[in-house]
Amino acid sequence: MTKPRRTFAIISHPDAGKTTLTEKLLLKGGAIHLAGEVKARGDNRRARSDWMKIEQQRGISVTSSVMTFERNGIVFNLLDTPGHEDFSEDTYRTLTAVDSAIMVIDAASGIEAQTLKLFEVCRLRSVPIITFVNKVDREGRDPFELLDEVADKLALDVCPMSWPAGMGGQFEGVYDLVNNQLHQPTGDSKQYDGVTRQFTGLDDPKLAEVLSESALERLTSEGELAQGGYSGFDLEAYQNGDLTPVFFGSALKQFGVEELIEAIADYAPSPRPQPADPAPIDPASSDVTGFIFKIQANMDPQHRDRIAFMRLCSGEFKRGMKLTPSGLGKPIAIHSPILFFAQDREIADTAEPGDIIGIPNHGTLRVGDTLSEKNQVRITGLPNFAPEILRRVILRDPTKTKQLRKALDDLSEEGVVQVFYPEIGANWIIGVVGQLQLEVLVSRLEAEYKVDAYLEQAPFETARWISGDEAIVDAFANINQSALAKDRDNNLVFLARSAWDVGYQEERNPDLKFSTTRER
Numbered sequence: 001m002t003k004p005r006r007t008f009a010i011i012s013h014p015d016a017g018k019t020t021l022t023e024k025l026l027l028k029g030g031a032i033h034l035a036g037e038v039k040a041r042g043d044n045r046r047a048r049s050d051w052m053k054i055e056q057q058r059g060i061s062v063t064s065s066v067m068t069f070e071r072n073g074i075v076f077n078l079l080d081t082p083g084h085e086d087f088s089e090d091t092y093r094t095l096t097a098v099d100s101a102i103m104v105i106d107a108a109s110g111i112e113a114q115t116l117k118l119f120e121v122c123r124l125r126s127v128p129i130i131t132f133v134n135k136v137d138r139e140g141r142d143p144f145e146l147l148d149e150v151a152d153k154l155a156l157d158v159c160p161m162s163w164p165a166g167m168g169g170q171f172e173g174v175y176d177l178v179n180n181q182l183h184q185p186t187g188d189s190k191q192y193d194g195v196t197r198q199f200t201g202l203d204d205p206k207l208a209e210v211l212s213e214s215a216l217e218r219l220t221s222e223g224e225l226a227q228g229g230y231s232g233f234d235l236e237a238y239q240n241g242d243l244t245p246v247f248f249g250s251a252l253k254q255f256g257v258e259e260l261i262e263a264i265a266d267y268a269p270s271p272r273p274q275p276a277d278p279a280p281i282d283p284a285s286s287d288v289t290g291f292i293f294k295i296q297a298n299m300d301p302q303h304r305d306r307i308a309f310m311r312l313c314s315g316e317f318k319r320g321m322k323l324t325p326s327g328l329g330k331p332i333a334i335h336s337p338i339l340f341f342a343q344d345r346e347i348a349d350t351a352e353p354g355d356i357i358g359i360p361n362h363g364t365l366r367v368g369d370t371l372s373e374k375n376q377v378r379i380t381g382l383p384n385f386a387p388e389i390l391r392r393v394i395l396r397d398p399t400k401t402k403q404l405r406k407a408l409d410d411l412s413e414e415g416v417v418q419v420f421y422p423e424i425g426a427n428w429i430i431g432v433v434g435q436l437q438l439e440v441l442v443s444r445l446e447a448e449y450k451v452d453a454y455l456e457q458a459p460f461e462t463a464r465w466i467s468g469d470e471a472i473v474d475a476f477a478n479i480n481q482s483a484l485a486k487d488r489d490n491n492l493v494f495l496a497r498s499a500w501d502v503g504y505q506e507e508r509n510p511d512l513k514f515s516t517t518r519e520r
């Protein structure tokens with residue numbers, strides 16, 4: 001009998017407490033032994049690679065990774081999503097590989113821009129969300145106001161699962177509305193050290209023995225109002241992405257962390273069917289299928305290793321198995337797949353649907369590839385984005401053209417940038433969706449490929465992939481050569497000077513399709 005899987009991500013705005021919560025979840029899951037290790041490990045790894053200096057300087061996390069832990073017979077796969085908005089592409093793709101998400105919001109800030117964006121991606125695929133209102137040990141906004149904001153901004157039913165007994169200076173604990181337990185802090189630190197008491201309900205007179213008069217009054221009146229005023233918990237509504245259970249807590253002080261793991265274990269869905277062509281992939285199917293949602297190169301700069309992250313959708317994967325990547329057409333044997341246990345990379349012998357495995361390769365695998373035994377399905381719904389910023393890459397040393405091409409090919413495969421080779425002119429053009437990607441590019445070119453290059457304004461603002469009848473495409477190409485390029489896969493791309501330019505061409509060429517994304 002294989003163990004149940006829960007594959008999930010944490011979505012949040014920077015600073016809401018995602019790192020802290022991740023660390024505490026791993027701690028509870030027994031995956032790490034000392035708090036602080038997540039960041040420390042990250043720093044160690046970062047120190048080895050120059051380009052990641054940007055991460056350190058900006059205090060953001062550019063790379064995403066996978067953390068696996070096991071608790072009470074359930075295997076949890078936590079996929080880390082970079083929080084910075086410039087890395088939305090990577091993040092979006094990671095969200096296609098999860099079955100559910102935890103949304104962390106800061107009790108003082110409520111729903112912030114990045115949370116909303118990420119939530120919208122989850123909504124596209126009806127990914128169920130558990131909400132964690134973090135930092136109740138600090139002054140925050142009124143809990144009702146926060147609940148109403150989640151309900152209004154996200155158009156979700158909300159169901160409070162716990163309630164803070166005061167916040168900030170008045171914080172005296174968190175009451176579990178489902179199990180009628182009060183979790184209380186110890187001493188001045190406000191840390192949760194396992195002090196939990198059982199009650200019969202919010203009207204239990206014994207609550208008065210452990211709470212101050214004002215905290216008791218607030219908790220009972222607010223708690224009763226909360227229970228009466230919002231939806232009850234409905235598993236189906238949650239799993240359909242229509243209702244979010246809301247937990248109040250403090251990642252830093254360890255309130256609500258265990259309840260979150262339990263909620264994921266009890267309510268979050270097992271691996272779901274994956275949208276695919278010609279039919280969705282049933283996780284119970286015995287044929288092995290998976291898809292690549294992320295490529296990370298040069299995790300170790302000494303070895304130029306490149307790891308493709310594959311989410312397994314169906315079947316039992318066994319080491320050495322031969323799978324056919326959709327982009328390649330011929331099978332490859334996967335001899336040393338990697339599992340990501342929280343501390344070390346471990347070689348995987350087997351993996352189940354919902355698991356993520358890392359496949360070392362030299363560029364054969366691409367983001368969006370489906371890997372399967374029979375090569376009969378294609379995963380759908382993996383987004384590719386039209387670049388919003390285009391730049392010319394100028395080499396300082398013209399003898400390094402070959403290295404530059406290799407680097408750009410590599411980095412475009414990894415999804416760091418998109419690269420366009422113009423039909424006319426010598427300078428290659430790169431496209432990104434966020435400014436920060438440009439800095440990452442220049443810094444990695446230098447650190448990893450020893451290519452000294454800089455970026456220059458390009459006369460283009462965005463790009464569209466062109467498709468249509470061959471003769472019509474050719475005719476269009478003949479008169480617009482100076483605005484045409486090929487992407488890495490030799491697809492024809494129209495480089496537009498402005499959004500207006502796109503509209504103009506669309507109008508003049510009704511038989512051509514100008515796509516903002518490249519279909520894979």
Ligand code: GDP
Nearest residue numbers: 014015016017018019020135138250251252253
């Ligand atoms: P991330 O950017 O979302 O990963 O946020 P971090 O986990 O790095 O947290 C941002 C800051 O908030 C750090 O200084 C944390 O120590 C602090 N923080 C996180 N959770 C809590 C909490 O529950 N209570 C308090 N008081 N501070 C917290």
